[in-house]
Amino acid sequence: MTTYSTAARRVIDRCLELAQFTEEPGHITRTFLSSPMHQVHALLTQWMEAAGCSVRIDAVGNLIGCYPGSEGAWRRLLIGSHLDTVPHAGAFDGILGVLIGLALVECLGGKPLGAAIEIIGFSEEEGVRFGTPFIGSRALAGTVDCDLLQQISGAIRDYGLDPLRVPEAVLHGDVIGYLEFHIEQGPVLEILNLPLGIVDAIAGQSRYVVEFQGKANHAGTTPMHLRRDAIAAAAEWILTVEEEARNTPGVMATVGKLDVAPAASNIIAGTARATLDVRHAADAVRRSAVERILAAAGQIVSRRFLTYSAEQILEQPAVEMDSCLKSLLDRAVSAIGCPVHRMISGAGHDAMILAQRCPAAMVFLRSPGGVSHHPGENVLEDDVAAALAAGGNFLENYVYG
Numbered sequence: 001m002t003t004y005s006t007a008a009r010r011v012i013d014r015c016l017e018l019a020q021f022t023e024e025p026g027h028i029t030r031t032f033l034s035s036p037m038h039q040v041h042a043l044l045t046q047w048m049e050a051a052g053c054s055v056r057i058d059a060v061g062n063l064i065g066c067y068p069g070s071e072g073a074w075r076r077l078l079i080g081s082h083l084d085t086v087p088h089a090g091a092f093d094g095i096l097g098v099l100i101g102l103a104l105v106e107c108l109g110g111k112p113l114g115a116a117i118e119i120i121g122f123s124e125e126e127g128v129r130f131g132t133p134f135i136g137s138r139a140l141a142g143t144v145d146c147d148l149l150q151q152i153s154g155a156i157r158d159y160g161l162d163p164l165r166v167p168e169a170v171l172h173g174d175v176i177g178y179l180e181f182h183i184e185q186g187p188v189l190e191i192l193n194l195p196l197g198i199v200d201a202i203a204g205q206s207r208y209v210v211e212f213q214g215k216a217n218h219a220g221t222t223p224m225h226l227r228r229d230a231i232a233a234a235a236e237w238i239l240t241v242e243e244e245a246r247n248t249p250g251v252m253a254t255v256g257k258l259d260v261a262p263a264a265s266n267i268i269a270g271t272a273r274a275t276l277d278v279r280h281a282a283d284a285v286r287r288s289a290v291e292r293i294l295a296a297a298g299q300i301v302s303r304r305f306l307t308y309s310a311e312q313i314l315e316q317p318a319v320e321m322d323s324c325l326k327s328l329l330d331r332a333v334s335a336i337g338c339p340v341h342r343m344i345s346g347a348g349h350d351a352m353i354l355a356q357r358c359p360a361a362m363v364f365l366r367s368p369g370g371v372s373h374h375p376g377e378n379v380l381e382d383d384v385a386a387a388l389a390a391g392g393n394f395l396e397n398y399v400y401g
């Protein structure tokens with residue numbers, strides 16, 4: 001554990017060191033192929049090479065360090081996460097998983113395993129620069145379509161890479177699986193007082209824009225019983241969204257944005273446009289929750305003499321993590337003396353994209369205060385040491401030399 005404690009301290013120090021490379025002084029903001037990404041790549045390359053890896057950058061800017069396996073080993077295990085950040089981010093989202101992968105290789109001290117280990121730093125996960133998330137992992141999955149490629153070609157060229165070579169980034173050969181360590185970004189592990197969680201599945205998502213259409217009118221002269229108030233209808237509906245989620249275990253439902261018009265204090269609102277985000281680990285449960293939520297909107301508008309429309313923006317199925325990798329991770333976590341806790345990821349991650357091409361699994365590390373996508377984001381050194389110990393145990397037992 002001493003080795004892992006020392007390695008954990010170094011992982012955290014490196015996360016903080018890489019956090020200096022930002023587009024905005026005083027904040028951590030590092031989007032897809034932005035200029036500070038060059039500095040991140042340079043330092044990571046140096047560290048990876050010192051650990052015995054050969055390093056390359058593919059055409060979407062994913063940085064890949066390959067630690068060779070023993071002679072005759074032909075398979076690869078991928079360990080990684082993303083290098084980009086949201087605006088005004090914390091220092092650990094994404095990058096922690098890359099540095100844990102590197103530390104696991106460093107802890108091997110040059111000893112080869114029965115498979116090569118590729119540490120991957122994905123160039124894009126957050127979707128900030130082009131509004132499309134997971135560009136890095138999508139390149140490995142082979143799902144960067146022509147439209148997206150056209151959109152990102154200029155950025156790729158400006159970074160010094162060749163957009164025509166993006167198809168070459170597709171994952172090939174004999175890949176055992178993809179393993180991603182990531183901060184939980186929520187409060188569950190902290191509440192349970194656990195350092196680690198093993199992700200069972202990544203929740204599916206449905207997103208809609210729901211528009212309530214009433215009639216704008218004078219706030220002083222229109223009697224209450226004759227109003228067709230779009231804000232009041234939306235407000236009533238928003239509470240049913242909350243109630244629906246509270247009454248259905250595991251459902252997360254959010255109205256995160258409300259645009260109203262004409263938006264004046266002395267005018268009854270004529271329209272209210274609300275976003276709806278519904279998530280659950282089981283697609284059937286999510287879909288029926290969405291149906292009930294939209295049916296509630298129908299009832300509310302008919303009682304209030306309004307109309308409504310619902311436009312689907314996103315329909316993303318849940319992604320189960322690989323059951324074999326999960327049970328191996330259960331064993332590794334239990335072997336280091338940690339209670340095994342399976343959990344659902346409410347957020348999307350690169351692992352769900354990689355799962356289209358190879359077995360994928362994730363380990364969450366406790367997020368102090370449940371804080372993420374915020375400068376206050378943190379991780380505990382002991383939890384990183386636990387993740388390294390579990391990861392080391394996993395490599396020893398699964399990818400033995």
Ligand SMILES: [Zn+2]
Pocket residue numbers: 082093094125182
């Ligand atoms: Zn992330």
